[in-house]
Amino acid sequence: MSKLAANQTNEVTIRHVWEARKRIASIVNKTPILQSLVLSEKLGRPVFLKLENIHEIGAFKVRGAANKILSLSDEEKKRGVATYSTGNHGMAVAYVAKKLGIDATVCISNRVPKAKVDSLKRLGANIEIYGDSQDDAGKRCYELERERGLTVIQPFDDPDIIAGQGTIGLELLEDVPNLSNVIVPLSGGGLLSGIGLALKSSTPDVRVTGVSMEKAAVMYESLRAGRPVALPEQDTLADSLLGGIGLDNKYTFRMVKQYMDDVILIPEKEIANSMAFMMDKHRLIIEGAAATGVAAVLENKISHQDGAVAIIISGQNVDLSVLVQVIQQYQN
Numbered sequence: 001m002s003k004l005a006a007n008q009t010n011e012v013t014i015r016h017v018w019e020a021r022k023r024i025a026s027i028v029n030k031t032p033i034l035q036s037l038v039l040s041e042k043l044g045r046p047v048f049l050k051l052e053n054i055h056e057i058g059a060f061k062v063r064g065a066a067n068k069i070l071s072l073s074d075e076e077k078k079r080g081v082a083t084y085s086t087g088n089h090g091m092a093v094a095y096v097a098k099k100l101g102i103d104a105t106v107c108i109s110n111r112v113p114k115a116k117v118d119s120l121k122r123l124g125a126n127i128e129i130y131g132d133s134q135d136d137a138g139k140r141c142y143e144l145e146r147e148r149g150l151t152v153i154q155p156f157d158d159p160d161i162i163a164g165q166g167t168i169g170l171e172l173l174e175d176v177p178n179l180s181n182v183i184v185p186l187s188g189g190g191l192l193s194g195i196g197l198a199l200k201s202s203t204p205d206v207r208v209t210g211v212s213m214e215k216a217a218v219m220y221e222s223l224r225a226g227r228p229v230a231l232p233e234q235d236t237l238a239d240s241l242l243g244g245i246g247l248d249n250k251y252t253f254r255m256v257k258q259y260m261d262d263v264i265l266i267p268e269k270e271i272a273n274s275m276a277f278m279m280d281k282h283r284l285i286i287e288g289a290a291a292t293g294v295a296a297v298l299e300n301k302i303s304h305q306d307g308a309v310a311i312i313i314s315g316q317n318v319d320l321s322v323l324v325q326v327i328q329q330y331q332n
């Protein structure tokens with residue numbers, strides 16, 4: 001294959017993002033932006049919150065899942081889809097599949113808490129319990145792919161997922177005047193790759209800042225090492241940012257390297273305080289992963305520039321017991 005042809009099949013382009021936008025419009029609503037007066041005052045620049053928490057499943061992942069599942073052939077749709085994520089990606093896959101009348105199977109280990117299993121069942125997913133680790137559940141998922149022809153929907157390292165998340169970037173360009181810096185929670189990097197691609201294709205000067213928790217920031221460590229690395233998981237309030245990037249990563253490692261201008265790691269205490277801050281000042285419940293972006297502004301960690309800042313409020317799925325704890329520790 002010529003180099004050009006290889007690029008054409010391997011590269012996610014802005015055109016994919018525009019196509020995704022059209023494709024997902026029937027399932028995913030455009031989300032609002034809200035100017036945070038408190039944060040704007042603090043930073044001396046307009047700060048906008050992109051409310052990706054208000055999707056029905058409480059997180060942006062519905063964008064990528066919708067784009068991927070809607071792109072499958074009729075035959076693939078008939079056979080059904082599978083995932084082994086029990087977090088926001090699993091919920092997104094189940095939700096989209098249900099909307100489209102497609103069978104979704106979520107493979108889980110027998111250690112997954114009942115509350116999570118119940119919410120997946122409520123979304124109509126078939127639950128396949130197997131082994132006692134996430135790895136076992138993953139293996140089962142790929143077995144189902146071979147045995148029954150189910151399509152495994154990847155959480156981030158897939159062009160259709162990346163393009164779906166990228167639709168957030170198109171909406172930001174339309175809605176945020178004088179945008180100069182976007183702050184994006186970073187785990188596997190599907191969200192940052194998509195938004196970075198969408199923004200830099202038309203406005204290369206917009207600064208893209210990644211934010212992760214200090215503990216087990218796998219993409220951060222991988223970039224430092226110059227190749228994907230694996231790290232043991234640790235307890236963190238930003239639980240949606242946990243997980244590896246895949247040692248055979250095909251897209252997001254490269255794209256994050258290309259599009260991310262800087263990265264900030266946030267300690268647990270600041271994540272907790274930012275969650276409480278959002279309840280106190282905006283009456284918004286956000287999960288730890290989303291609070292990393294708020295912390296970057298609240299704790300004055302972003303480099304100074306003119307123009308508006310947008311924070312991606314990526315999700316709101318957090319247990320009440322955790323909220324009680326962060327409110328008790330709140331220092332304003």
Ligand SMILES: *Cc1c(COP(=O)(O)O)cnc(C)c1O
Pocket residue numbers: 059060061088089155156185186187188189190191192240241287289290314315316
């Ligand atoms: C998945 C997720 C992220 C990170 O997205 P990646 O594409 O894995 O980098 C951030 N916030 C929330 C709430 C998520 O569910």
